[in-house]
Each structure stands twice: as C-alpha cells, then as structure tokens.
Amino acid sequence: MTTLINLPLKTATVRDLVWDEMFLLLEDYRDVHGTVEVKNTLIFRGMSLGRWVKTQRESQAKGKLPADRAARLADLGMEWMPHHQSLWAKRYDLLLLYRDQHGNVEVxxxxxxxxxxxxxWVGKQRMKYRRGQLSPERVASLEKAGISWENQKRSWKDAFSxxxxxxxxxxxxxxxxxxxxQxxxxxxxxxxxxxxYRVGTISSERIVALENLGVVWSLNDASWEHHFALVTTYKEKHKTANVPTRFIEGDVKLGTWIKNQRIAFKKGTLLPERQARLESLGVRL
Structure with missing residues (x-):
C-alpha cells in the first residue's frame, strides 16, 4: 500500500499579502483616475500609495523586483520611469534633435x-539652474548637449576672442x-x-576665421593636433621630442601616442603631412 505524503503548499507571507493589498489599491486608483501615475506623497484611502509605487520603481531599477510582480504592474499600466522624468527625457531628446539639425542648442x-x-522648456531649465532646482544629473546631461549656463548672451565675437x-x-x-x-x-x-559646420549652418566668414586660427573640423584631427601640441610643449621643456613610452602628461599617455605614430609610419598609414611635421619637430620615426 502506497502512502501519500501531503507536502505543505507554499503559504503567502505577510509581505506578500501586503503587496497584493497595495496592488489592488493601485488598481482601484487607476479605475477611478484612469492612470497609475501618482505623486510620491499620495495618500489614497488612508494608505501611502505614492510611497509604495516609488518603492516598486526603485526595486525594479535595482533588479530586485520579482518578474511576476513587474509583469503585473506593467499590465496595469506602470511606466518604470516616472511620468515627469520620462517627459523630461522626451524633451531632452527633442533638444538633441534640434542640435543635430541646427548645429547648436540656442533654441x-x-x-x-x-x-x-x-x-x-529650455528657458525653464535655465531658470531652474539659476534657482538651484535642477538635479546634478540633468545639469550634466544639458551641459553634454551643449547648454552653457554662464554668459548666455556672450557674442560669437567675444567667444572667438x-x-x-x-x-x-x-x-x-x-x-x-x-x-x-575665462x-x-x-x-x-x-x-x-x-x-x-557639419550641418552647414555656420557662415563662410566664421569658417575662415576659425580655420585661420587653427581650428580643425574633424574631432580625429583635433585630437591629433592636441597631442602634437603636447609634444611641442614637451620638447620645449626637455629639449627633445622623443617622449619616453611610459610618459603621461595629465591624463594623456603621450609616450604611447608617439609610439602609435611610429607604428603608423612603419605600416605606411601615417599621413605625409603628419610625418613631415613630426620629423621637423625632431621625432624619430
């Protein structure tokens, strides 16, 4: 005779029950208001629903929210980035698009x-920056896009000077x-x-002025020129342009750069103009 062993079913913990209760509360809120976007401070039917929603987003961001719970919340209409943040991100994307089309962020x-x-919107970001109401992350993102907070009305001629x-x-x-x-x-x-320059929105007069000053339009060319200038400075200090391989200037591995120029020369990939400039400086290729 076979004896059947009844294994105990997994019982819900108190935390599970509380989570389910809050989920149902959020579902009720959606049915009433048509959205699950709530303020962090929202109290609904005596419960801190806003704080609970915030906790779910934080858990999801840290990868700690169980997949089944994440799925249930998503089905309910949850966006993991809060609405005000996703709205800001969309505006920011439009700013980047404007920059790509016009060559600047002076909207x-x-x-x-x-x-x-x-x-x-851009004006509001500037106002919030002046008031100290813009988060460091957003300040960094806007500066990366090209926003300049100081001297916003500085003329092109002033910047050129x-x-x-x-x-x-x-x-x-x-x-x-x-x-x-400065x-x-x-x-x-x-x-x-x-x-x-890339999108063709800079005048020919400004192009000539910048080129006469030594500006190069390719970032790769600019990087090469920057390294070459550092080698020039090195020679002025050390009376030689043959930088040791392990030499570092600031955060630039200048010795490695010289080594790479020699490798390019041996492979025949070093531009003749660059070869001539390096040799005139005294670099042994």
Whole structure:
C-alpha cells in the first residue's frame, strides 16, 4: 500500500499579502483616475500609495523586483520611469534633435516642434539652474548637449576672442571637451562650431576665421593636433621630442601616442603631412 505524503503548499507571507493589498489599491486608483501615475506623497484611502509605487520603481531599477510582480504592474499600466522624468527625457531628446539639425542648442523661445514648446522648456531649465532646482544629473546631461549656463548672451565675437587668448596661452586651439576658460565653456563652444559646420549652418566668414586660427573640423584631427601640441610643449621643456613610452602628461599617455605614430609610419598609414611635421619637430620615426 502506497502512502501519500501531503507536502505543505507554499503559504503567502505577510509581505506578500501586503503587496497584493497595495496592488489592488493601485488598481482601484487607476479605475477611478484612469492612470497609475501618482505623486510620491499620495495618500489614497488612508494608505501611502505614492510611497509604495516609488518603492516598486526603485526595486525594479535595482533588479530586485520579482518578474511576476513587474509583469503585473506593467499590465496595469506602470511606466518604470516616472511620468515627469520620462517627459523630461522626451524633451531632452527633442533638444538633441534640434542640435543635430541646427548645429547648436540656442533654441528660440518661440520654437515649437511636435507640439512641444521647446524654446520655453529650455528657458525653464535655465531658470531652474539659476534657482538651484535642477538635479546634478540633468545639469550634466544639458551641459553634454551643449547648454552653457554662464554668459548666455556672450557674442560669437567675444567667444572667438577668448579662443584667441587660449591659443596665445597654450599654443593651440584644441581646447578639450569640458574645458572652461575665462568663464566660457570653451570646449563645448568649439563642439557647437563643429556641429554647425557639419550641418552647414555656420557662415563662410566664421569658417575662415576659425580655420585661420587653427581650428580643425574633424574631432580625429583635433585630437591629433592636441597631442602634437603636447609634444611641442614637451620638447620645449626637455629639449627633445622623443617622449619616453611610459610618459603621461595629465591624463594623456603621450609616450604611447608617439609610439602609435611610429607604428603608423612603419605600416605606411601615417599621413605625409603628419610625418613631415613630426620629423621637423625632431621625432624619430
């Protein structure tokens, strides 16, 4: 005779029951208001529903929310990025699109795209920045896009004059990304000029002025020029242009760069113009 062993079924924990209760509460809220987007401070039927929703999003972001719960919330209409954040991200994407099309992020206040008053939105970001109400993450994202907070009304001629001063001080115009000089985000300004050049929105007069100053439009060329300028400075200090392989200038592995130029020369991939400039500086290829 076979004896049947009744294995105990997995019972729901108190936490499981609480979670189910809050889920049903969120479902009721959706049925009443047509959305599951709630403020973090929302109290609904005596329960801290807003805080609970926030906790679910945080758990999902950390990869700690069980898949079945994530699926149930998604079916209910949950967006894992809060609505105000996803809305900001969409506006930011429109700003990047504007930059790609116009070569800059100086959006006119009256500019509207896809029904979105983008110029007004950019103005609000500037206002929030001045008031200290913009998160560090958003500040960084906007600066990466090309937004400059200081000296917003600085003229192109003023910025060009600052670039001239930079060249006089450093011997080149290849200000690195993130460089701030005389109160101007010079690296960002140069990127803006290059974007405008690529999309054809910069005047021929400005192109000539920048090229005469030494600006190169390709970022690869700019990088090469920056390294070459560092080798020039190295020679002035050490009386030789043959940089040791392990030598590092700031965060630039200058010795490795020289080594790569020698490798390119041996492979026949070093441009003749660059070869001539390196040799005239005294670099042994």
């Amino acid at each position: 006119p206040q009256s500019f509207v795209t896809d029904g979105v008053p983008l110029g007004v 600052i670039l001239e001063s930079y060249r006089e001080e450093y011997g080149h115009v290849n200000a690195p990304d993130g460089c701030t000089y 109160g101007l985000h010079l690296g960002t300004w140069l990127q803006t000029q290059r974007r405008a």
